[in-house]
Amino acid sequence: xxxxxxxxxxxxxxxxxxxxxxxxxxxxxxxxxxxxxxxxxxxxxxxxxxxxxxxxxxxxxxxxxxxxxxxxxxxxxxxxxxxxxxxxxxxxxxxxxxxxxxxxxxxxxxxxxxxxxxxxxxxxxxxxxxxxxxxxxxxxxxxxxxxxxxxxxxxxxxxxxxxxxxxxxxxxxxxxxxxxxxxxxxxxxxxxxxxxxxxxxxxxxxxxxxxxxxxxxxxxxxxxxxxxxxxxxxxxxxxxxxxxxxxxxxxxxxxxxxxxxxxxxxxxxxxxxxxxxxxxxxxxxxxxxxxxxxxxxxxxxxxxxxxxxxxxxxxxxx
Numbered sequence: 001x002x003x004x005x006x007x008x009x010x011x012x013x014x015x016x017x018x019x020x021x022x023x024x025x026x027x028x029x030x031x032x033x034x035x036x037x038x039x040x041x042x043x044x045x046x047x048x049x050x051x052x053x054x055x056x057x058x059x060x061x062x063x064x065x066x067x068x069x070x071x072x073x074x075x076x077x078x079x080x081x082x083x084x085x086x087x088x089x090x091x092x093x094x095x096x097x098x099x100x101x102x103x104x105x106x107x108x109x110x111x112x113x114x115x116x117x118x119x120x121x122x123x124x125x126x127x128x129x130x131x132x133x134x135x136x137x138x139x140x141x142x143x144x145x146x147x148x149x150x151x152x153x154x155x156x157x158x159x160x161x162x163x164x165x166x167x168x169x170x171x172x173x174x175x176x177x178x179x180x181x182x183x184x185x186x187x188x189x190x191x192x193x194x195x196x197x198x199x200x201x202x203x204x205x206x207x208x209x210x211x212x213x214x215x216x217x218x219x220x221x222x223x224x225x226x227x228x229x230x231x232x233x234x235x236x237x238x239x240x241x242x243x244x245x246x247x248x249x250x251x252x253x254x255x256x257x258x259x260x261x262x263x264x265x266x267x268x269x270x271x272x273x274x275x276x277x278x279x280x281x282x283x284x285x286x287x288x289x290x291x292x293x294x295x296x297x298x299x300x301x302x303x304x305x306x307x308x309x310x311x312x313x314x315x316x317x318x
Contacts, residue, residue: 013182058174109183124175138166168199226257
């Protein structure tokens with residue numbers, strides 16, 4: 001008679017991952033809970049340590065703008081002063097630095113290789129720190145999602161998001177979405193309040209160039225192109241008469257940016273950068289993040305009357 005042996009799955013990777021999840025607050029109250037006031041609760045969020053020396057990825061709406069300060073609570077209860085060293089409101093991501101020599105951290109996965117139906121886990125601090133490092137399981141429900149958000153009497157669009165049915169509540173913002181190897185795939189950002197089982201995360205690959213530079217050089221000088229555009233997923237929201245099958249639709253051009261007076265106009269479509277095809281704004285951002293101020297890039301543009309190429313010298317994003 002053959003004895004049956006029950007083989008239990010090993011979830012040690014989740015336990016290890018939770019050690020890298022931190023609480024982030026604009027108020028110095030590490031014991032925030034659901035019993036706190038609304039003002040206090042809304043100041044609490046999550047973050048993910050991604051380097052041994054204390055670089056943390058979170059949401060911009062959790063940590064604040066570049067050069068601002070916040071408070072970071074580690075798994076052991078220690079509270080550190082955090083400095084926001086980089087922030088981008090358009091993709092709702094920020095990077096915070098704490099003064100620590102050695103810390104648990106998560107390995108960055110490859111968000112370009114995730115698949116529909118893949119098992120994932122969301123880790124964060126829902127509602128308040130009282131339920132810190134809550135783990136919920138789900139799957140990848142959708143890729144390249146675009147959502148429309150009302151913000152200060154206007155609408156903004158977040159593109160290229162990972163959709164998951166892992167439960168994500170208030171306070172999970174800035175937390176981790178990991179795979180079954182414990183690798184970080186995305187940063188949980190928002191959920192649709194009037195729907196159930198729908199949450200979103202920003203793919204981690206977009207900020208990999210920034211983390212690599214900070215880890216190696218201790219600083220990140222952000223190059224600036226000076227345009228804002230949309231891909232084919234957003235265009236139907238803006239103007240149903242615009243036909244866009246590929247490339248980036250130029251929606252606005254900064255007056256202080258290097259693209260201004262370059263010949264590129266609002267309504268043009270950027271199809272390539274340095275001969276690399278681009279079809280998502282996140283792809284363009286990731287490429288620019290890999291550059292330095294003063295570097296030159298070549299843009300291939302489909303204009304209203306002709307196609308052309310133009311060389312742009314990137315400036316410094318202050």
